[in-house]
Amino acid sequence: MIQFFQESVNYVNLPVTTLMIMTLLYWVMVMIGVFGFDSFDFDFDASPEVDVDIDAGFGIDANTGLDAAPATSLGGGSSTTGNDGFFRAVFEFFYLGEVPIVIIGTFFMLFFWISTFVSNHYFNVEQSFLRSMLWLLPNLAISLVCTRISMIPFAMLFKKPPPENIRREEMYGLIGLITTSEVTETFGQMEIKLENEPEMRINVRTNPGESLARGDAAKIISFNNSNGTFLVELTKWEKSVDG
Numbered sequence: 001m002i003q004f005f006q007e008s009v010n011y012v013n014l015p016v017t018t019l020m021i022m023t024l025l026y027w028v029m030v031m032i033g034v035f036g037f038d039s040f041d042f043d044f045d046a047s048p049e050v051d052v053d054i055d056a057g058f059g060i061d062a063n064t065g066l067d068a069a070p071a072t073s074l075g076g077g078s079s080t081t082g083n084d085g086f087f088r089a090v091f092e093f094f095y096l097g098e099v100p101i102v103i104i105g106t107f108f109m110l111f112f113w114i115s116t117f118v119s120n121h122y123f124n125v126e127q128s129f130l131r132s133m134l135w136l137l138p139n140l141a142i143s144l145v146c147t148r149i150s151m152i153p154f155a156m157l158f159k160k161p162p163p164e165n166i167r168r169e170e171m172y173g174l175i176g177l178i179t180t181s182e183v184t185e186t187f188g189q190m191e192i193k194l195e196n197e198p199e200m201r202i203n204v205r206t207n208p209g210e211s212l213a214r215g216d217a218a219k220i221i222s223f224n225n226s227n228g229t230f231l232v233e234l235t236k237w238e239k240s241v242d243g
Contacts, residue, residue, distance in 0.1 A: 007117065007120070007121060008117065010120075010127055011127075011129065012120050012124065012127050012128070012129055012132040013116060013117055013120055016109075016112060016113045016116045016117075017113065019109055019112075019113070020109055020110070020113040023105070023106055023109045023110075026102070027106070092186070092187055093148055094144075094147065094148055094151060095151045095152075095154070095155040098155050098158055098203075099151050099154045099155055099158055100158070103151075103154055104147060104151060107146075107147045107150045107151070108143055108144070108147040111142065111143040111146040111147055111150075112139060112140065112143040115138075115139040115142045115143055116132075116135070116139050119132075119135040119138070119139055120132055120135070123135065168223050171192075171220050171223075171230070172220055172221065172222065172223075173219060173220065173221075174192055174194070174219070174220050175192075175217055175218065175219050175220075175235055175237065176190040176191055176192035176193075176202075176204075176217075176218055176220070176232075177190055177191050177192075177215065177216075177217065177218075178190045178204075178212050178213065178214050178215060178216045178217075178218055179191050179201065179214065180214060181213070181214050182211050182212060182213055182214065183204055183205065183206055183211060183212040183216075183218065183232065184205070184206055184210075184211050185205050185206055185207065185208045185209075185210070186205065187205075188203070188204050188205060188206070188212070189201055189202065189203055189204060190202060190204050190218050190232065202229075202230055203228065203229045203230070204218065204220070204229055204230045204231070204232045205224065205227075205229045205230070205231055205232070206231070206232060206233070207231065207233070210233070210234075212232070212234055216234055217234070217235050217236055217237045218232035218233065218234060218235060219232060219233055219234075219235040220232055221233055
C-alpha cells in the first residue's frame with residue numbers, strides 16, 4: 001500500500017493523480033449535497049461550432065428554449081461538412097447528449113489514471129518524465145476506447161421514453177424544431193413544446209437517404225422500438241412552436 005501511494009504521487013503520475021482526486025472530490029460533494037448530480041452537465045449539439053448551452057438546474061436533456069420559427073418556414077436538406085461529420089461521429093461514439101458528461105468524464109479519468117499508472121510502473125521503471133510523455137497518446141487512446149465501452153449500459157439506462165402523461169401514439173403527428181446540425185437515419189434530436197407542458201427533447205431519425213437541417217420543422221410519424229427513437233419527416237409549421 002505504501003509503494004502504491006508513493007507511485008501515485010510520483011512526479012510522473014502526480015498530474016493524473018491530482019485530476020483523479022478532484023474527480024473523487026466532486027462525487028463526494030454530490031453525495032453530501034453540495035453539488036447536484038447534473039450541476040456540470042451540458043447540452044451538446046454536433047455542429048462544427050460545437051454549441052454548448054448551460055443551465056444551472058437542468059437534467060440530462062436540458063432545454064434552454066426554442067428559437068422562434070416563422071409560421072411558414074420550410075427547410076431544405078442538410079449539407080454536412082467534414083468537420084460537422086467528425087463532431088457528429090465523436091458525439092455518437094461517446095453517447096454525448098445521451099449520457100451525462102460527468103459520468104463520461106469520470107470513467108475517462110479513471111481509465112486514464114489506471115493506464116498511466118500501469119504504463120509508468122511496468123514500462124517506465126526509471127520514472128523518466130520524457131518516457132511517460134511517450135505513453136501519453138497510447139494511454140489516451142486506451143482510455144477513450146474503455147470509456148466508450150463502459151458507456152453502452154449507461155446509454156441504455158438513460159434512454160428516455162416519452163413523458164408518462166403522453167402516450168407514444170399521442171405524439172404521432174406532433175411537430176417540433178430540429179436542434180442538432182442535422183437529422184439522419186442514424187443521428188438527430190428535436191424539441192417539442194406542448195401546451196401546459198415543459199419543452200422536451202427527443203431522439204429522432206429519418207428514413208434512409210433523407211436528412212433534415214437545424215431549424216427545420218419535423219413531424220413525428222412513428223416510433224422505432226428497437227432503438228427508442230421517433231421517425232420524423234420534413235413538414236411546415238402549422239402553428240407557433242410557442243404553443
